[in-house]
Structure formats: structure tokens, C-alpha cells
Amino acid sequence: EIVMTQSPATLSVSPGERATLSCRASQSVSSNLAWYQQKPGQAPRLLIYGASTRATGIPARFSGSGSGTEFTLTISSLQSEDFAVYYCQQYNNWPPLTFGQGTRLEIK
Amino acid sequence: QITLKESGPTLVKPTQTLTLTCTFSGFSLSTSGVGVGWIRQPPGKALEWLALIYWDDDKRYSPSLKSRLTITKDTSKNQVVLTMTNMDPVDTATYYCAHKRPRGGDYDYWGQGTLVTVSS
Numbered sequence: 223e224i225v226m227t228q229s230p231a232t233l234s235v236s237p238g239e240r241a242t243l244s245c246r247a248s249q250s251v252s253s254n255l256a257w258y259q260q261k262p263g264q265a266p267r268l269l270i271y272g273a274s275t276r277a278t279g280i281p282a283r284f285s286g287s288g289s290g291t292e293f294t295l296t297i298s299s300l301q302s303e304d305f306a307v308y309y310c311q312q313y314n315n316w317p318p319l320t321f322g323q324g325t326r327l328e329i330k
Numbered sequence: 331q332i333t334l335k336e337s338g339p340t341l342v343k344p345t346q347t348l349t350l351t352c353t354f355s356g357f358s359l360s361t362s363g364v365g366v367g368w369i370r371q372p373p374g375k376a377l378e379w380l381a382l383i384y385w386d387d388d389k390r391y392s393p394s395l396k397s398r399l400t401i402t403k404d405t406s407k408n409q410v411v412l413t414m415t416n417m418d419p420v421d422t423a424t425y426y427c428a429h430k431r432p433r434g435g436d437y438d439y440w441g442q443g444t445l446v447t448v449s450s
Binding site: 223254256258264265266267268271272277278309311312313314316317318319320321322323324 | 367376377378379382390391392393394426428431434435436437438440441442443
């Protein structure tokens with residue numbers, strides 16, 4: 223099973239600033255990685271797939287990069303609606319599909 | 331417009347079997363490449379993938395839960411059913427069904443989720 227590790231667990235950033243979230247895989251997942259955003263009481267929302275492709279309707283301030291074992295989600299200028307929990311998920315070697323433990327992005 | 335909605339009991343007793351139904355619209359599970367999966371999330375914890383069924387009735391399960399899970403589909407009703415046997419309090423979670431993006435392993439549309447509590 224591929225283990226996904228996200229860092230940091232909590233990130234405090236001011237609105238308008240840049241946020242950088244990391245995700246590491248225990249073995250290579252190529253570019254088969256997705257990012258999700260989850261707000262309290264809501265289902266996850268797909269942001270990025272294929273490590274760097276924005277899903278339909280996702281603003282350009284969200285970008286993904288990386289391949290192999292190291293991945294980054296960058297939010298270029300934080301808006302109030304961006305404060306949430308973010309999860310990465312690999313789909314290169316499954317079952318099982320595996321998720322990271324999440325990064326909570328909070329207002330500084 | 332793709333939508334999914336989970337339904338089932340909100341409370342089950344330990345050792346009982348849980349049956350959840352995902353009713354969807356906006357796509358057909360008879361279309362090549364389409365899949366519907368189940369993912370769960372214990373309160374305050376991370377997401378855990380459970381199972382996936384494809385348009386051709388191919389099925390995939392989480393190895394750690396495979397002995398307890400069964401996923402089926404009813405294409406005519408636009409439904410996917412997940413059963414989980416021998417429920418335990420650690421299975422308390424919000425259970426989501428989701429549409430797998432074609433040609434990918436990620437999920438682009440999710441139901442609202444249903445909270446299932448396991449308690450005597």
C-alpha cells in the first residue's frame with residue numbers, strides 16, 4: 223500500500239498571501255495524483271488531477287506540481303473561501319487508492 | 331449535471347450488516363469507462379477509500395476491508411449498493427459515494443455523504 227504523507231498538518235496564512243502544501247508518496251506514483259478541498263460539513267471537491275491539471279471550474283490561483291514522490295499544491299493569493307482542509311490522493315498503484323492525512327489551512 | 335446521493339441507516343448495532351445505496355443522475359453506469367466508488371471519513375479524520383464498481387461490473391475493494399465489503403449496481407435504477415458486514419464502532423463515519431473521473435483514478439463528483447454511527 224502506498225502511504226501518502228502531507229505537510230504541514232496545519233498551515234496558517236494571511237488572506238492575499240501564497241500557500242504551499244506538500245504531499246509525499248512512499249513510492250513513485252508518477253503523475254497519478256489528485257488534490258481535494260474539503261470544508262466543514264461538506265464533501266471533498268476535486269481541485270487537481272494528473273498532478274497539475276485543474277478540474278472543471280477551479281480558479282487559476284490553484285496550481286499543482288510534482289511527479290514521482292514529491293508534490294505541491296500552491297494557492298497563489300488566498301481568498302477567504304480557500305480556508306479548508308486539503309487532501310492528496312494517489313491512483314497509480316491500487317487498490318487501495320490512498321489519501322494523505324490532510325493539511326488544515328487556517329487564517330493567520 | 332451529475333449528482334449522487336447516499337441513503338441508508340444512520341445507526342447500526344455492532345455485528346450488524348450495513349447497506350448503503352447511492353442513487354445518481356447525469357450519467358449511466360452502462361457507459362464505457364464509468365465507475366462509482368465509496369469513500370468514508372471517520373469524524374475528524376482523513377478519507378479512506380473502500381470500493382469501486384465499473385460499468386462492466388468489474389469491482390475493486392480495499393484489501394484491508396475486502397472480506398467485509400460487497401459492491402453491486404443496478405443500472406436500470408441508477409443505483410450502486412455497498413454492504414459492509416460485522417459492523418464495529420470504529421466503522422462510525424460519514425460514507426460518501428462518488429463518480430470516478432473517466433480515464434483517471436480520482437473522483438470528480440461526490441454525494442453529500444451520510445453519517446453512520448455504530449453503537450449498541
